[in-house]
Amino acid sequence: MERKIERYCVPGTVEEAVEAIAGKDATLFAGGTDLMVQTRSGKRPFTPLLVNISRIAGLGGISTDGDRVRLGALATISGIRTSALLKEKAGVLTEAADSFAGDQVRNKATVGGNICNASPAGDMIVPLLLLDAEVELASTAGRRMLPLCNFFTGPGKTRRERNELLTAIYFPIPPVGFAAGFRKFGTRPAMDISIVSVGVAATRDDAGWKNVRAAFGAVAPTPIRGTRTEAAIEKGGTAGEIARIAESEVSPISDVRASAWYRKELIRTLTERLHHDVFET
Amino acid sequence: MSLKHEISFRLNGKPATLSVAAHNSTLELLREKLRLTGTKHGCGEGECGACTILVDGISVNACLMFAVDCDGREVTTIEGLRAEKGLSELQKAFVEEGAVQCGFCTPGMIAQATHLRNTCPGMNREEIRRGIEGNLCRCTGYKKIVDAISSSLEKRDS
């Protein structure tokens, strides 16, 4: 494969980074765990400008910011997995990070990379959809926020403009009574790309479950919310009924990893189990 | 020709300055340019762990890391993981427990196990198994590797 990188730069600040990529066809890398595999396999050619964003000051970190949690784009999956703050406030992210790749990949892979890579199977995306996350994008024109649920437009495609850097992910600190769970299915427990993944979340009040969220990975061109499944959970259907609605709501494809039929079976089974674990215990 | 970029870093405790192609992986830098062939090339795409090295003390896959990103960092390969006098306690445990058969996975296993020993010294067998999920071994069936890491935990390198 022809590689024609003409310039390599390592910005130290967000300002330097957005300056460097303004008006250019730049290839960014954070952990590089997706980019390296894609460029090697020839799936993705390099562009003339290669930008290492992994040294940008203040782009990492996991913290609270008022009534929100902020994940810096460079926060690694290991950082998420071992964060005491997330374990306490948003354990569904801890759970997803724990079933993500192996230790070596988790040590390098970033949450920003997982989102910008925009794989339908991206394992950080489903739990962040449950948490009503928003992404912050920066360019020379300033910063803007986008809800994560509107960010993806197709496999590998997002609403991020070429000249924008994803700087952080924010989500509201979940209220008392919040419960959530995430399951992925792959043949090698953690190391595998998800064949499917499912997440559910809701907040309990006296009347039942409110603000229900359901999300699915690897069953559509992007990770998706399951609004019919959400409505069924809110109405208080049985786990079996809800699981059948989830199954009917997704339209996966067949590929090397699994057939569409098998993916639907998995969605039904995992949704039923998750419903049991999250809402019935 | 692809762009070359000069980097300076510490490799197994010694300073190094050299120029690398911007698209190269750290695995290519180590094996092909520096001839440090202890770090193995298994899959080249993050699946097998044979290329595990420590960067700033943390385990990563050399095949997934851009060589240019070594700049300013502390890189440790299997060649730098021995104790001052011969084998480390971890390496001795691998020998004693029979955790090495063909040996291809061993440098990566030792690098990953070193990271685990440093970050979670009190881990149990299940945690060790989880900790080496990113390392494939086609020979041992893992039991003896887990035995070796486990038995090494009580011992410290002098």
Ligand SMILES: Cc1cc2nc3c(=O)[nH]c(=O)nc-3n(C[C@H](O)[C@H](O)[C@H](O)COP(=O)(O)OP(=O)(O)OC[C@H]3O[C@@H](n4cnc5c(N)ncnc54)[C@H](O)[C@@H]3O)c2cc1C
């Ligand atoms: C062996 C192996 C196992 C894996 N297992 C899993 C798994 O279980 N689950 C899973 O979801 N993924 C998995 N992955 C995929 C990958 O590790 C993740 O998607 C990871 O989070 C990507 O992060 P990164 O920092 O390495 O991304 P990079 O490779 O650095 O970047 C990925 C893409 O995002 C862009 N980008 C990165 N950061 C930014 C930013 N801040 N702003 C704008 N653009 C940006 C890059 O330009 C690139 O296009 C696996 C990969 C490997 C090799």
Ligand code: FES
């Ligand atoms: S060669 Fe790097 S993980 Fe297999």
Ligand code: FES
């Ligand atoms: S000893 Fe042969 S691969 Fe592990």
